Each structure stands twice: as structure tokens, then as C-alpha cells.
Amino acid sequence: SMDSEGVQALIRNKEDDFKIVLNTLYKIARNILQNPLEEKFRSIKIVSKAFQEKILPFDGAIQCLLEMGFKEDGDRFTLFSETKLDDLEEIYKQLMNAEKVTLKKNLSPSLKKSQEEILPRCVNVWRFYCKKVPFYWCKLHIGFCSSLISFRLKSHLRHTAMYENKSLQQKARAVIPIVELNTRTEKRLREETNQDFSEFSNYQYCFLLELLHWFKYEFFTWTNQPPCTSCPESEKYSIGMLPPSDEDLLWGASRVEGYTCSNCNKILRFPRYNHPEKLLETRTGRCGEWANCFTLICKSMAYDARHVLDWTDHVWTEVFIVSMDRWLHCDSCENVCDKPLMYEQGWNKKLSLIVAADHEHIVDVTRRYTRDVNAVEIRRNKMFDSDWLKSTIRELNETTRLSMTQARKEKLRNRQLNEEKELSSVKTETGGEYEGRTSGSLAWRLARGETDKVKDGKSKMETCEVIRPSEDEIKSGMLTLEYSSSLDKYTRITDNNKSYDGWKSLVYCHQDVMKKVEQDWKQTYICRKEDTSVGYISWRVELPNTCLLTHVELCVKDSVFEQGHVSWLLTTDKTTHIVKSGKKNNTRTPYFNNNQFKLVHAFLRGENWQHAQLFREPLNTSEISFNVKVLWKQK
Incomplete structure (x- = not known):
């Protein structure tokens, strides 16, 4: 296996x-x-x-x-x-x-x-799930793959029952700054809607947005590796899985990741707690811990909330908003609400099965998160029988509703009918869903394929512009482009000084970088976004087949402070050249062996997101921070 x-x-x-x-x-x-x-x-x-x-x-x-x-x-x-x-x-x-x-x-x-x-038809299912369920299930014969899926569904439904514990909800409410969030909600309503902030329909939704923001930026933290109390700045290296203690098992942490401190060699433990009460104390983890704790937080604030399990390894929350009469997707890791296409369109996930559950029911909500229903169905058909899944979910729901009142059953039935109608429609939302994942280290996101990287190795970013020579430039054999950071404008010197506004307008792709304007220091530059480890930006020039690239002249400007670092790279389809970092860099690259395109890359690193800067200029100047000249000859 x-x-x-x-x-x-x-x-x-x-x-x-x-x-x-x-x-x-x-x-x-x-x-x-x-x-x-x-x-x-x-x-x-x-x-x-x-x-x-x-x-x-x-x-x-x-x-x-x-x-x-x-x-x-x-x-x-x-x-x-x-x-x-x-x-x-x-x-x-x-x-x-x-x-x-x-x-x-x-x-x-x-x-x-x-x-x-x-x-057996289920061989692919067995391979797919062998790391998603407890060890002993992985050793079962592949003919029992339906049992594996059924086990996860039952486990998922059973887990959500703990959110109904009134004592646990009270502990959750105790950590929420309810008065402060109410104040922020009222301010949001006045500023954004200009409506009566006491109206429940608006208030419920806006409070949810404030709750998401608070949870992401003020309450919970992301853990890539556990910190060393003796050497907080040192590197930590994985040493595999460690045996769980009795206390770990008490809080559902059957998996304990082990790390060692590079400085003092101390062994560090990272238990993956699965009990939300413990998470109210630790306030850290990865997406599993985030969704687990946030779902409890929502339940404690009297929201109808469901815990959502994605078979391609992610979890989040859905919250029912009364005024909208529908369930809203809420990802606490990303501080994102009601953008269900984010995973397919932004994270490049190949979705197959997504289920949402609370203590009363479990629902296949996959269609809420996809535009490409046909592709999803093809993947599902390779994994399980659709009729079997529907039957299994129906049986589980019938069991949970045995003790319900008739009024509650009727209310859930009406919700279910509305949701089925919504799920049967094709998703057409645009904007926002296309962002890649931001939580977790860059290496981890690249490994999972959840950044803006797509399968062919290019990047699917907010902009994906390719610079191609005009007819006049082709005849002249030269393309010259300049960028001024203070003006935030490109100028195409060899194309009648044509201008392009905005640093993104000619960028081929970028990841975790932004334009920063310091009004107090009167400076502007491009730097990393906060809470990111690496920033990346590139520009691409393509030549027609009739042109033979001869050389490239590149002049760039960057500024670094303390531990900041900027790396420049010049590549074609066959060659790679490192451009040394410095205040100003000039490189003249010789004959390129008939390469038809080139890429200029910049990588920004450092402990502080502002300590690696591209194109730093005073606001009141028109200096040129970036100049690229491409020369070629006709074949």
C-alpha cells in the first residue's frame, strides 16, 4: 500500500x-x-x-x-x-x-x-482513505471501503454532539469579548448599511463577520511547529510522531507530533487535540483545531452551526443566517465568509465529497463548493456508489431525529428542502473565491497545492500579464520598460512611451506581496504581506517565433533592513541567472540560445515583513526603480 x-x-x-x-x-x-x-x-x-x-x-x-x-x-x-x-x-x-x-x-x-x-472497484477509495482514518481501519481489506466512509460519517456526526454541551458553551462565551464585538457590529452596520443596527437580520450576519475577525486575529493562532520556551527564535526540526500521554488521549490527541530545538536539543511535543474545551485553553493549532473551536464559539453565541469535513483534507464551519434563510460558509483560518468557491477556484482543490454535520443531521454539501459538477461526479464515481451514500446519510439522519419534536422535524424539513434547491443550482459567484490559501507556511501550502500554483507550474494570481513586443518594437529589435514606484506607473519607452497604471498591471504573477505607502516617512515600496514568510513577484516577456533573443539588460533597486533579504533571478526556458541583490543591480546577459521568453523573479524574505523592500522611493520624486531592456534579432 x-x-x-x-x-x-x-x-x-x-x-x-x-x-x-x-x-x-x-x-x-x-x-x-x-x-x-x-x-x-x-x-x-x-x-x-x-x-x-x-x-x-x-x-x-x-x-x-x-x-x-x-x-x-x-x-x-x-x-x-x-x-x-x-x-x-x-x-x-x-x-x-x-x-x-x-x-x-x-x-x-x-x-x-x-x-x-x-x-474490487473500491481499490482507489482504500488508497485515498488509508491516511484519513485510524490505523486499524487502514489494514482492512479493500472490499470494506464503504465501511471506512461510513465510519467517518458516524464519527463526524458523533463529534458534533459535544458542541451542544451547555456547560461547554458557557466556557466558550466566557472567553468572547461580547460587549466589544457588539460595539464593532453596531459601528459596521452604521458605516456599511446605514440601517437600524438593532434589526436582527442584519445584526446576526454582521456580528458573525466580527466574530470571525476576532477569532482569526485576536484569539486563535496557527502552529507550524511548537515553540521552544528556552530558545523561541531557534529552528525546530521534525522527529516524527511521539506516543500520546494519558492526558493527550483524554482530550482526543491520539496523534502527537515531535520536534527538536536546533539550539538546545529539547524535545518539543505538539498534541493534535480534538476536544474543543481543551482548544479554548491552548488557542492554537492547524485547520482541524481552528474549525473545531470556532464551531463551538458559534454554537455558544446561539448560531445554528455545522462542522464541515472536506475529503481532500480541510475543515471549516457553516452558519445558518435567518434573514438569508441559508447556510453560509465560514473559514476561520482565512477569515472568509460566504465564498464557497474559494477552495476549487483559489486553492485548486479537486473536490470529491464534502459533508456538513451537527447533532441533528448530516448533509452532503459538495455542490455548494463547486462549479464543475461533472468533474466532481467523475471523481465520486471512482470512490463510491452515489446511491449507497444517499442511503447511508438518510439512515443516519433518521436515527438522530427519533427523539425530536414534530415542530422541530418540520422546521428541519423546510430547511432541507430549501437547501436542496440551492445545492441543485450551478454556482456563479465571482470575485474573492479565487485567492489561494494564506494560513500555514509557504512550503506547506505549496506541498498541498493550495497556493495560487496550478498544475503546469505557472501561478494563477490576481494578475497574469505577459509583455509582448508591438509591431514597431519587433522591427526595432528592442523592448524597453521602466517602472516608477512613486508614480506607481510603468512606461513602455519603445512603444511611444505608453503608460500602465498600477504595479500589478504588467506583473506576470505575485504571491503575498503588496504596495506600501508610508505617509509619515513619505516613502513607497513593494514588500511582503504581514504574517507571511516569503513574498514573490515576477514579470514575463515573450517574443514571437520570428525573433532570436540576444541579450537582456536589467536594472533593479531594492532596500533591505536588519535581517531582510531580496533575491533576484533571471530565467528563460533553458537558462537561469542569479542577479545579485543590492541598491542597484545591472546585468547584461549574453546570447540566450534561441529562447523565446524570459522571466524576472524577486523573492522577499526576513523576520520582519517590511525589512525587504522593492523599489523604495520618496513620494515626491519620479525615480526609476525598475528598468528592463530586451534585445533580439530577426531569424
């Missing part, structure tokens, strides 16, 4: 892409296993050509590195010498097994059909 999520994702790549990334990971693993004391084999630069071309573009590749034991280490991924090689050896074996699995795809049609008739 293949328990690795990364290896399973690798198999889903195209055959040629799979071979490329498989050979790359083979080489990385073999070099380390054969030369365990050689440090050079344990580090991979993010800006290296091999990483950019043979790892980053492919689904599952970064996840495999992380599962091997590699950690994000500044501008590289490193397998530290303290890390045991057991995980790396296991992933290496699973890669070998994955290669055998892919050979089955190339069997003759008759033999392939024969195997499909022999093997």
Missing part, C-alpha cells in the same frame, strides 16, 4: 511529468542514503534550476520532500543531520512501488480490462 499523500499525488501527474519528478526524487534519496554524511546532498536551493523545473511544477513533489524529512530553511529545503533517515527510506520504497503501479496504466486494453474486472 502507499500511505504517502505525496506519492499518491505524484501518480496523478501526466506520465512524462511523473517520470521527470520520479527520477529527480530517486536521485535525491539515493544520494543521501549512499552518502549519509555528505552535507551537499542534504540541501536543495529553491532558486536552483533543478528545483524550479523538476520539483516545483509537479503535484506531490514538495510533499514528498517534506515527508522524507526535508524542512523549509530560508532559500532552500534541507534535510538536517539530526533527522533520522527512516522516513526518507520509506518514501523511497513507496516511490519504487508507485513506479510499478503506473506500469499498470500501460497494459494492453484486454489485459487492463481483465484486471479491472478482477480488482
